[in-house]
Amino acid sequence: MSSNETVLDVQGLHVDIRTAGGVLHAVRDVSFQVKRGETLCLVGESGCGKSMTSLAIMSLLPKIAHRSARRLTFLAEDLNLAGKKRINDLRGNKMAMIFQDPMTALNPAYTIGDQLTEHYLHHRETSAGQARSRAVELLEKVGIASAAQRLGQYPHQLSGGLRQRVMIAMALMCGPELLIADEPSTALDVTIQAQILRVLADLQADLGIAMVLITHDLGVVARIADRVAVMYAGEVVEDGPAQEIFATPQHPYTQGLMRCIPVPGRTPPGGKLGTIPGVVPSLIGNLQGCAFRDRCEWAKSICQETVPVHASAAGQRWRCIKNQNGAFA
Amino acid sequence: MLAYTFKRLGLAVLVALTVSIIAYLLLYLSGDPAIALAGEGARQADIEMIRHTYGLDRPLIVQYGDWLWKLLQGDFGISVYFKTEVGPLIFDKLKTTLLLGISALGFALLVSVPLGILAALYKNSWIDRICLAVAVLGQALPNFFFALLLIMLFSISWHMLPVSGSGTWQHFVMPAIALGYYVAPAFMRLIRAGMIEVLSADYIRTARAKGLPARSVIFKHALRNAIVPVVALAAVQLGFLLGGSVVIETIFALDGLGYLAYQSITFKDYPVMQIIVLLLSAIYVLLTLASDIANAWLDPRIRVS
Numbered sequence A: 001m002s003s004n005e006t007v008l009d010v011q012g013l014h015v016d017i018r019t020a021g022g023v024l025h026a027v028r029d030v031s032f033q034v035k036r037g038e039t040l041c042l043v044g045e046s047g048c049g050k051s052m053t054s055l056a057i058m059s060l061l062p063k064i065a066h067r068s069a070r071r072l073t074f075l076a077e078d079l080n081l082a083g084k085k086r087i088n089d090l091r092g093n094k095m096a097m098i099f100q101d102p103m104t105a106l107n108p109a110y111t112i113g114d115q116l117t118e119h120y121l122h123h124r125e126t127s128a129g130q131a132r133s134r135a136v137e138l139l140e141k142v143g144i145a146s147a148a149q150r151l152g153q154y155p156h157q158l159s160g161g162l163r164q165r166v167m168i169a170m171a172l173m174c175g176p177e178l179l180i181a182d183e184p185s186t187a188l189d190v191t192i193q194a195q196i197l198r199v200l201a202d203l204q205a206d207l208g209i210a211m212v213l214i215t216h217d218l219g220v221v222a223r224i225a226d227r228v229a230v231m232y233a234g235e236v237v238e239d240g241p242a243q244e245i246f247a248t249p250q251h252p253y254t255q256g257l258m259r260c261i262p263v264p265g266r267t268p269p270g271g272k273l274g275t276i277p278g279v280v281p282s283l284i285g286n287l288q289g290c291a292f293r294d295r296c297e298w299a300k301s302i303c304q305e306t307v308p309v310h311a312s313a314a315g316q317r318w319r320c321i322k323n324q325n326g327a328f329a
Numbered sequence B: 001m002l003a004y005t006f007k008r009l010g011l012a013v014l015v016a017l018t019v020s021i022i023a024y025l026l027l028y029l030s031g032d033p034a035i036a037l038a039g040e041g042a043r044q045a046d047i048e049m050i051r052h053t054y055g056l057d058r059p060l061i062v063q064y065g066d067w068l069w070k071l072l073q074g075d076f077g078i079s080v081y082f083k084t085e086v087g088p089l090i091f092d093k094l095k096t097t098l099l100l101g102i103s104a105l106g107f108a109l110l111v112s113v114p115l116g117i118l119a120a121l122y123k124n125s126w127i128d129r130i131c132l133a134v135a136v137l138g139q140a141l142p143n144f145f146f147a148l149l150l151i152m153l154f155s156i157s158w159h160m161l162p163v164s165g166s167g168t169w170q171h172f173v174m175p176a177i178a179l180g181y182y183v184a185p186a187f188m189r190l191i192r193a194g195m196i197e198v199l200s201a202d203y204i205r206t207a208r209a210k211g212l213p214a215r216s217v218i219f220k221h222a223l224r225n226a227i228v229p230v231v232a233l234a235a236v237q238l239g240f241l242l243g244g245s246v247v248i249e250t251i252f253a254l255d256g257l258g259y260l261a262y263q264s265i266t267f268k269d270y271p272v273m274q275i276i277v278l279l280l281s282a283i284y285v286l287l288t289l290a291s292d293i294a295n296a297w298l299d300p301r302i303r304v305s
């Protein structure tokens, strides 16, 4: 396998949720690729469809949600065609996921050791002893001291930060090719957040796996992302290499998000950060034109019609009537 | 965990003592026991003699203390009606009733656990409704009617099971079904509700994300957490099954505690009545204690702290 092989290829992904008020289009025509050794950060406001996107990839959507995709391949295998059995062979084995809340993501009735080894034992034909030493090895990798003793402990005996480290170790047990982390630090203390993200970023680089990291924190994105996809109201409004996105954000929404990051030295202490006024439109029913137009300072009447997608030579793409030079198409 | 067990044990002993006082005072519930024992139209002298023979002329506290002291030494007194020792009389029947109660509970769980899981997995679908219907059927039919139905089918039509008696295990099949079916819906609802709640928990999503097969997700990760309240209910229901089996014991002529209780009340057999009340209460207290300890043991958050 070449080092820049595409691990995950998502084209035209849709997630529709049946609700009392009608069909809610939580994810609309989302496309991105993640290569081996690459970290893609999915960013965007709460409710823009980041979790639904990741659950759709993992085939973990709730029953009321329906997935469709023009193309959804993992290691060149079409997930649209994969049956339940095949999906279960991949999950926890070749593709793994870490969730937001480590306090509830572990089963309170079983020990850490049991939960770390059960899928390893299931996916691999190996002995319990080997599984345990693999678990100890990974617990040490994620920075847990006296790892062997931890195996006999229950989740409630561990702090939130430790539990999230356990979740990371658990995800890495079978040596996955793809790791999806949905806001892995949001539920933790601020002091712990940075540590957890550091562990994740280090392991990703170390193991050279493909990672999709969902986060609100653009400071984190700036530090660890190779590529960034900005989501708004279920759509990817801008994506591309991280440096490009940070250096020359093109979509007005991305520009708005950038103004919300505190910059050391430039943002006065206690100074007001930029905020994007307005609210996200309802995702129920069809959206015509640009979803952001009601909150956009550049909005024109043509924004109600189909919005073009622009691309730069460096691989940055954005969904807006403005082109690279700020001129209107 | 050990400290917890001792605390609960101490509490159980206190409850048992309280119950024993109440059981003793049962004697005075319907007025002067000496008059009741002497029977209608007895002469005053006879009443006085009975009062003296049974020690009812002593202060209440002395009577109770004496009764309790003898109990603790294994002397349960003499039955007024059967004229035999109460101890052997009761323990013989207790075996039958325990066997009936436990097999009824077993049957109830055998029916309700699979139905509850199935209903939760397919909640609000036709499968869910069928499961509920099957479970509720046991409560919809009156106990005795269901028992008669069973007798008609299995004994009279198909000659598969004996109608009455308590000689072999076959004798217990129909009574256990008739009694157990009645409590099955309560278990089924509890398991259904518990499973629905647990199945939406984050750790179930984690289990699925790990690629574990459905049986492991359902039985290992979900049922294990949903079963905890069922243990508590099982203990309470077993108490109910032991105390409430009079009708079933009568229909199937099972010579158990329920039937004996019925007789002792009819014949004003106070010594027997007292011991039955005390015994059933003690079993109840023990069951509650066992369920508390089992609950704590099943929950690592209490067990390992």
Ligand SMILES: Nc1ncnc2c1ncn2[C@@H]1O[C@H](COP(=O)(O)OP(=O)(O)OP(=O)(O)O)[C@@H](O)[C@H]1O
Pocket (backbone or CB within 6 Å): A017, A019, A024, A026, A044, A045, A046, A047, A048, A049, A050, A051, A052, A053, A062, A283
């Ligand atoms: N079970 C559900 N029923 C109905 N609507 C849902 C359900 N789950 C999510 N949604 C809707 O789907 C949309 C996308 O939700 P999603 O959880 O993907 O957002 P998100 O980007 O992950 O947000 P956050 O940052 O808060 O995690 C939201 O508008 C949400 O209201």
Ligand SMILES: [Mg+2]
Pocket (backbone or CB within 6 Å): A050, A051, A052, A182
């Ligand atoms: Mg989310």
